[in-house]
Amino acid sequence: MVVTSTEVIWHDLECGSYLADLPLWRELAGMVRGPILDMGAGTGRVTLDLVGAGHLVIALDLDPDLLEALQDRAGSLQVETVRADARSFDLDRSDFVLCLVPMQTVQLLGGATERAAFLRCARTHLRPGGLLACAIVTELEPFDIAAGSSGPTPETARVGETLYVSRATSVRVLPRRILIERERQVISPGTPPANEPAWEQNVVELARVSAAELEYEASQAGLVPEPALKIAPTDEHVGSTVVMLRA
Numbered sequence: 001m002v003v004t005s006t007e008v009i010w011h012d013l014e015c016g017s018y019l020a021d022l023p024l025w026r027e028l029a030g031m032v033r034g035p036i037l038d039m040g041a042g043t044g045r046v047t048l049d050l051v052g053a054g055h056l057v058i059a060l061d062l063d064p065d066l067l068e069a070l071q072d073r074a075g076s077l078q079v080e081t082v083r084a085d086a087r088s089f090d091l092d093r094s095d096f097v098l099c100l101v102p103m104q105t106v107q108l109l110g111g112a113t114e115r116a117a118f119l120r121c122a123r124t125h126l127r128p129g130g131l132l133a134c135a136i137v138t139e140l141e142p143f144d145i146a147a148g149s150s151g152p153t154p155e156t157a158r159v160g161e162t163l164y165v166s167r168a169t170s171v172r173v174l175p176r177r178i179l180i181e182r183e184r185q186v187i188s189p190g191t192p193p194a195n196e197p198a199w200e201q202n203v204v205e206l207a208r209v210s211a212a213e214l215e216y217e218a219s220q221a222g223l224v225p226e227p228a229l230k231i232a233p234t235d236e237h238v239g240s241t242v243v244m245l246r247a
């Protein structure tokens with residue numbers, strides 16, 4: 001029996017329900033023939049969708065627990081997972097036709113120096129004419145429930161009898177960074193409300209980068225920008241710009 005790690009549960013709870021970008025990744029994958037690299041693949045939300053549609057996908061992530069869950073969920077489907085850092089990976093193939101970077105993962109890598117390292121690695125692994133597509137978020141509405149904002153509805157998941165709750169408590173838009181703060185709570189079965197455990201803080205830091213900045217950085221790494229695409233916002237998720245970069 002595979003034991004689901006807490007990291008996987010939080011990842012699924014906070015990322016797993018996002019569907020709005022899948023049509024775009026499917027469309028891009030449908031336009032090419034050859035291996036696809038899913039950068040920061042997590043538990044395989046995008047990888048497994050594309051593999052299910054018959055594409056050859058290599059899933060790269062830093063987190064071994066997430067990759068183990070991805071591999072487990074793949075079942076009999078063929079997926080190769082690679083534990084590596086997006087800023088320094090060195091794979092034994094350099095013929096990718098498409099490299100996807102969904103859900104603002106490029107903004108998790110650090111600042112301009114780290115993005116440059118990633119862009120160089122991605123460029124090296126794409127075949128001539130291959131495409132790198134990076135979803136970024138540029139417009140996030142700040143809020144703070146401590147200052148009276150209502151905030152989004154908490155997300156919940158029940159695993160066995162245990163309830164996992166995650167609620168976003170603030171978004172702080174700083175000059176070079178965006179801080180997304182959440183509180184997480186794990187409630188065991190039978191816990192009376194008065195004894196519920198304390199909320200734990202979790203902070204995700206996104207680098208602020210515009211499409212034009214990323215395109216410039218990519219051109220320094222030998223990639224050629226093409227017109228960016230859009231993923232529309234939904235009731236639960238902000239929209240994204242997808243920066244399109246040709247090797």
Ligand SMILES: C[S@@+](CC[C@H](N)C(=O)[O-])C[C@H]1O[C@@H](n2cnc3c(N)ncnc32)[C@H](O)[C@@H]1O
Pocket residue numbers: 015016039040041042043044045046060061062063066084085086087102103104105108109
């Ligand atoms: C927002 S999640 C997106 C997961 C998945 N792509 C999806 O769309 O559902 C970001 C992912 O990037 C991974 N990640 C963060 N920094 C990374 C790095 N330096 N190298 C590789 N993966 C990284 C995290 O482990 C996480 O799985």
